[in-house]
Amino acid sequence: MEIIKFPDVDGVEIHINHNPSPPPPVAEHAKRRVCYYYDSSIGNFYYGQGHVMKPSRIKMAHHLILNYGLYRHMYIYRPFPADYDDLVKFHTDDYITFLKQAQPENLKTLNKQMVKFNVGEDCPVFDGLYEFCQLSSGGSLAAAVKLNKQKTDIAINWMGGLHHAKKAEASGFCYSNDIVLGILELLKYHQRVLYVDIDVHHGDGVEEAFYTTDRVMTVSFHKHGDFFPGTGDITDIGVGRGHFYAVNVPLKDGITDESYKSIFEPVMTKVMETFQPSAVVLQCGADSLNGDRLGSFNLTLFGHGNCVTFFRRYNVPLMMLGGGGYTARNVARCWTYETSLAVDVPVSNKLPHNDFFEYFSPTFTLHIDPSNAQNDNPPEMLDRLKEAVYENLREMPAAPSVQMQPTGPDVINLEELEQARLDNANPDERLGDEITDNMIVHGSDLYDTDKDGDDRRNEQSFKPPENPTSQQDRDGDTEMVDLERPVQN
Ligand SMILES: [Zn+2]
Numbered sequence: 001m002e003i004i005k006f007p008d009v010d011g012v013e014i015h016i017n018h019n020p021s022p023p024p025p026v027a028e029h030a031k032r033r034v035c036y037y038y039d040s041s042i043g044n045f046y047y048g049q050g051h052v053m054k055p056s057r058i059k060m061a062h063h064l065i066l067n068y069g070l071y072r073h074m075y076i077y078r079p080f081p082a083d084y085d086d087l088v089k090f091h092t093d094d095y096i097t098f099l100k101q102a103q104p105e106n107l108k109t110l111n112k113q114m115v116k117f118n119v120g121e122d123c124p125v126f127d128g129l130y131e132f133c134q135l136s137s138g139g140s141l142a143a144a145v146k147l148n149k150q151k152t153d154i155a156i157n158w159m160g161g162l163h164h165a166k167k168a169e170a171s172g173f174c175y176s177n178d179i180v181l182g183i184l185e186l187l188k189y190h191q192r193v194l195y196v197d198i199d200v201h202h203g204d205g206v207e208e209a210f211y212t213t214d215r216v217m218t219v220s221f222h223k224h225g226d227f228f229p230g231t232g233d234i235t236d237i238g239v240g241r242g243h244f245y246a247v248n249v250p251l252k253d254g255i256t257d258e259s260y261k262s263i264f265e266p267v268m269t270k271v272m273e274t275f276q277p278s279a280v281v282l283q284c285g286a287d288s289l290n291g292d293r294l295g296s297f298n299l300t301l302f303g304h305g306n307c308v309t310f311f312r313r314y315n316v317p318l319m320m321l322g323g324g325g326y327t328a329r330n331v332a333r334c335w336t337y338e339t340s341l342a343v344d345v346p347v348s349n350k351l352p353h354n355d356f357f358e359y360f361s362p363t364f365t366l367h368i369d370p371s372n373a374q375n376d377n378p379p380e381m382l383d384r385l386k387e388a389v390y391e392n393l394r395e396m397p398a399a400p401s402v403q404m405q406p407t408g409p410d411v412i413n414l415e416e417l418e419q420a421r422l423d424n425a426n427p428d429e430r431l432g433d434e435i436t437d438n439m440i441v442h443g444s445d446l447y448d449t450d451k452d453g454d455d456r457r458n459e460q461s462f463k464p465p466e467n468p469t470s471q472q473d474r475d476g477d478t479e480m481v482d483l484e485r486p487v488q489n
Helices: 040-045 056-067 091-099 104-116 129-148 180-185 204-209 257-275 302-310 328-343 378-394 414-423 433-439 443-447 454-463 469-478
Strands: 001-005 015-018 034-039 076-077 156-157 192-195 215-221 246-251 279-283 318-321
Touching: 034 129, 034 328, 040 056, 076 469, 091 129, 129 156, 129 180, 129 318, 156 328, 180 192, 180 204, 180 279, 180 318, 192 257, 215 257, 246 257, 246 378, 257 302, 257 378, 257 433, 279 302, 302 318, 302 328, 302 469, 378 454
Parallel strands: 034 076, 034 156, 156 318, 192 215, 192 279, 215 246, 279 318
Antiparallel strands: 001 015
């Protein structure tokens, strides 16, 4: 893909990813570079007793991913937490200031603001709430920067995908909208970004943020009808310049893998042909799986994962994000399986031993079975929905013209940060991806020649050195401290 560099406009460079032809489907098993963003503290956040949202599910997924050995096939990074300035690129100052201040201990003094920002019951104030937002959003921002720099083909952040958060309001267990922030970052380099949402709930926060623009197309498949958040009707298609650039596919209970595929694939094929995005963001909410505590679809990992495979086949930068999912063991299963699809390494149905093994009782398998629930989505209904979407897509100009606005500098200036961090490198401090980017050796390199001794670094990432005796050893350790060690978590 060619990058056109525009001349300075008021000292700000504009980059456009010039991709004049539709991204062609490529070989299904073509190699893809995959980056994965994770911070080991994410699993320690706790929404409160009885709350269905459990960040520990991300840690469960991570352990399965490690114990299946998938880390050998991708780069693993701990992202920089998003800071205040990053978060207010979408959210309002007073909302983010509130999130930063809110503590379980000072709620009484913030009563008025809690009502204003919809924080309380569904979206409680918990210990470390702001840090949680920083990690979730930091992962998606880092993923966007990496994709923009064309240093990866697929970037995964299971800590993200929090699609309900609004500009100045928490909603549906979401506080900061990492997806909107990530897409805004992608827009610095990409003319058109496609957002696809397969969570059982409507992706309302993302849709709303881009409802009036033709540079982001949002497509949401979700349960509709007496179900949170209540929006996402087939007739909601965007306004102003964004008219026809929002797509909603409202579904009913019990949809099976086969039914889902029968509408997802034709609709998304048409969207890809018509919109021709140069980057895709896929929200992989796992509450659309059978057996979810809140959802009522009947998908298995195969039906859900087929959406990942679908986009992997296109030669287009892809960001994969988490989202909902309230039966934790199935969320872990789903995102592990989808990580395996991203790196294209088949994994056994028999689960490897891991810290959460007993949670997968009684089957101890990766895959789940569908139920015999009734499918309330007959083929005729799906055909009608398809036809309605096609009709709108026909109204859309084939390759929308884009008036580029000057954009700000990258959220992370790779070169500057890298130099600054290297200058101050301390073996006891973690380094961000700006540095490890250049230093991490791909795990699969272990299988190739080990002449330069880089295999030592890889091993240290999962097995601490017995006795680091030299500065050289400690330096080697430093670069990898952003990697998780299964035994410690
Ligand atoms: Zn959901």
